[in-house]
Amino acid sequence: MKYVVGCTEDKRGREAISLALVLAKSLAAPVHxxxxxxxxxRGAAPGDALSGSERAYQDFQLHSAQKWMDRALALVPSATTGRTHIRFADSMAEGLLGAVSEFKADLVVVGAASTGPFRRFTVGSTANALLHVSxxxxxxxxxxxxxPREITRITCALGTRTGAESVLEVAVDSAAIRHVPLRLVSLVALDSEAHKDKGTDWARTHARQALDRAVEGVAxxxxxxxxxxxxxxxxxxxxxxxxxxxxxVMIGSSRLAARSRIFLGSTANKMLRVLPVPMVVVPRFHVPVPAAASLAHI
Known part of the structure; x- marks a missing residue:
């Protein structure tokens, strides 16, 4: 497994590193x-700068970043393989997506915007971009x-629209490889206007059907x-x-997402406003890389 972590010189970057380390630590052997x-x-590399002043400024940023990234790497335990990379790009999202492609990463980890309330999400420009194209x-x-010291449970929020099965599969595999319980949460009663008149009994029936599929898949x-x-x-x-x-918490992408791409839907957006724990958003019809497909997804 390979995680790309968006590092910034603030608490948002430290929180992203913390989440990546918790996810990595929770993996059971032989997966690591x-x-x-x-x-x-942001901007051009020093060698591509258009002026001397721009070159000097980008050089200054590069040297400053190298010092901070050394401190960030020190947060990674010796038992975990960690590497630092500094990239120049027009935006953080563009640079992270380039790193995902370059390293053939399985997951990208970022923190909430620094203006967010405590234990809540405020999706900044970087996360917002990733949540629509990753x-x-x-x-x-x-x-x-x-x-926390370890992950104790994975919750998977499920709907009934096409593609829900893929996030269920990812959640089942992710819980199994970590030897933690999996909780399925049915959001069907709140999913759309069409379901509101079906009531709680119909939602519970859907939850039971999803549970039966998951139990079969988790073996x-x-x-x-x-x-x-x-x-x-x-x-x-x-x-x-x-x-x-x-x-x-794991949730799938909107039906508006292109195949194998993320598009954060309205349900997930509303969840983010009040969710007190980390969220993993899975691309629509997600297919993991072959090397990890039989072992884990995140």
């Missing part, structure tokens, strides 16, 4: 993760994220449970659920 710490400097899952660390590798999120709004439903501070 390599951490690629990537810092993006070809690999995107993991988001909430503002104020305090990394006794972990415990699977199901729950139904209910409330006047998606935000209220999410807040009404019980959350473990050491869990992560």
């Amino acid at each position: 993760a390599e951490i690629e710490l990537v810092h993006i400097i 070809p690999v899952p995107v993991a988001l660390a909430p503002s104020g994220y305090l990394p 006794s590798r972990t415990i699977v449970t199901a729950d139904v999120a209910q409330g006047r709004s998606i935000e209220a439903a999410i807040e009404g659920l019980e959350w473990d501070e050491s869990e992560i």
Whole structure:
């Protein structure tokens, strides 16, 4: 497994590193993760600068970034493979996507915008761009994220639209390889206007059907449970659920997403406003790289 981590010289960068390390640490042998710490400097590389002043400024940023990235690398335990990279690009999102392609990464990890409320998400420009075009899952660390010693549960939010099966498959494999329980949350009752008149019983039926599929897919590798999120709004439903501070949430992409690409839908956007734990958004019809396909997804 290979994780690209968007590193910035602030708490957002440290929170992204913390989440990547927790995800990596939770993997069970023989699977392991390599951490690629990537810092993006906006603009041209010094050698491509159009003026002397621009060249001097980009050189200054490069030297400053190298010092900070050395400190970032020191956060990676010796038992985990970690490397630092500094790239020049027009935007952080563009640079991170280039790194994902270059390193054939399985996951990209970023932090919430620095203006976000404690333990909540405010999606900044970088995360927003990644959440609409990334070809690999995107993991988001909430503002104020305090990394637990280990991941204790994975929650998977499911709907009924085409493509829901792919996020279920990713969640099942991710929970199994970490030997942690998987909780399925049905958002069907809140999914669209068409489902509102079907009521909670219909939503519970859907949750049970999803549970049965997951139990079959997990092949006794972990415990699977199901729950139904209910409330006047998606935000209220999410807040009404019980959350473990050491869990992560997985959700699929909108039906508007191109195949094997992320597009954050309205449900996920509303979840982000109140979710107190990290979220992993999975591309539509996600297919992992062959080397990791039989072992894990994130």
